[in-house]
Amino acid sequence: MAVVAVLDPIADSAMALLRRHVEVLPPPAASWPERADGIVVRASPVGAAAILTASRLRVIGKHGVGTDNIDLEAVAQRQVVVAKTPAANADAVAELAIGFMLALLRRVAWHDRGIRIQASSAAPPVGRELKGARLGLLGFGAIGQRVARIARMGFEAEVAAYDPFVQPPRDLQVRMLDSASALCAQSDILSVHLPLTSETRGLVGARLLSALPQGAFVVNTGRGGVVEEVALLAALRGGRLAGAGLDVFEQEPPTAELALLEHPNVVTTPHIGASTREAMERMGRSVVEQVLDVLGVEWRREEERHA
Template sequence: MADRPVVWIPRPVHTDALDMLRERTEVRLGYGDDETTFDEVSGRVGAILLRTVRVDGDMMRRAPALRIVARHGVGVDTVDLETARELGITVTTTPTANTQSVAEHTIALLLAVRRGIGMVVRGDGAARAAIHGRELAGSTLGLVGCGRIASRVAHIARHGFDMRVLGHDPMLTAEQIVAAGAEPRTLEALLAESEVVSLHVPLTDATRGLIGLRELLTMPPGGVVLNTSRGGTLDEHALLSVLRQGHLAGAGLDVTTVEPLPADHPLRGDPSVVITPHVGAQTAEALRRMATEAATRILEHLG
């Protein structure tokens, strides 16, 4: 095993990926009975299969053999990309593996908010009398970001629920937004026309706080906002304010600025808000696809 490249995996991944890697590499796990810390393998590690642990510049500089960090997912906000570029370390993602699962979760959150399911789950005694749900058919969904997941959400919304879909994405042309299944709009126009606004953007300097108080107040009264992309793109203090004002009817959040959201956070006590703990991609199918695709990228890169 000494001549095989070392792959360090700090969090549990699907066993199919482990089997793939063990055929050609030395796999060291950062969890379980045979837990191995990064310090124990830093001198030999050639690849990291990364879920939620952060890989910072200090770790990279202490790993002279490191050639690739393969993300189990689509976000790279837990990787020091600047240092990776400086050291020639490749960073990969699995951009298509969780598309269906996150799209389905987005729709699940929308249904939960629109039909008052959050109140039912809380066990409110007067829930039945208090719930006056809204149908999705005929309403307008605005997608902020029109990538793979948003395109799948658009398909489900249009063909499954007879919704009108608008889209805004400064990285795409109008033709590309149409191809994603949405009518192109400026951000302001999309917000003004959409009863439901769903975020599908990465967290960058340009998108941090993208949807704040002004944007939320631009939405029609009684609207709903969803975030299954990245915490920090939606200003949660502004969201709480517009909910308390009664301007919006509710929100569905799978991601928050701080994860997990503290138990005493006021959003947790709002019956119009449905919060899930960043589990949009956590289906059996998506977890297997993400793990095996990340493993494939490692094997391709290590040769």
């Protein structure tokens, strides 16, 4: 029987499916390199040393999309298959991105603090509407496209995007621009939906932030390292940006000393973009099915018999 190690918790239904067809090493499964034919991982690091010494390893199932926690050079060297779940979390992450936009435009955090402490004598800031706002999507994969649909159809926002690797669906009324700087120059809100790679690390730095219009907002539900935190804080303090919504950080969890956390116009969550019951079920089921398929486990017929 094949052995699959689960390095991080997954949905109970996905774990049950896995247990019905293979031997499972449950999380944290520290000894997986010695025994596993496949692994399922969410956020735990999967380094080169473990991959290169795992003589039986054939597949890594990534519960999610980003593979920055997996050493891909070692994966290529061992010719291990990496299975991802690119569409399973799109709704959840897109909804959080839209939620950040609404919270920033309507100054929800500012008003929440004001009511709780009742200490501000300043006039409350006047909010803005997402309707008619210029939304720029940096990255236009499954999540970016879902954000575009919600923003266009639900809020009548003007949507543009930059992604040199994606052709947008014809039914989406989105302007595709030819550079990230051109996108920033035309965006009241910049929403980041990029994976973290050597090419994207630090991409949203001082240069791109300075291209945004005065009073723009930045939302990042992609990966923390794509946005330079020092440059973002400087743009907030200098008044160029009106606020930022961050689900991801360069270091996770962020330290209590991170100055961005103290800025009154920053709204944060602890990397929960895909953390909904529905998305967890979809991602868990999808990644387990793919791992079983790569390992050659005949699971579908057995599942049908017991349905």
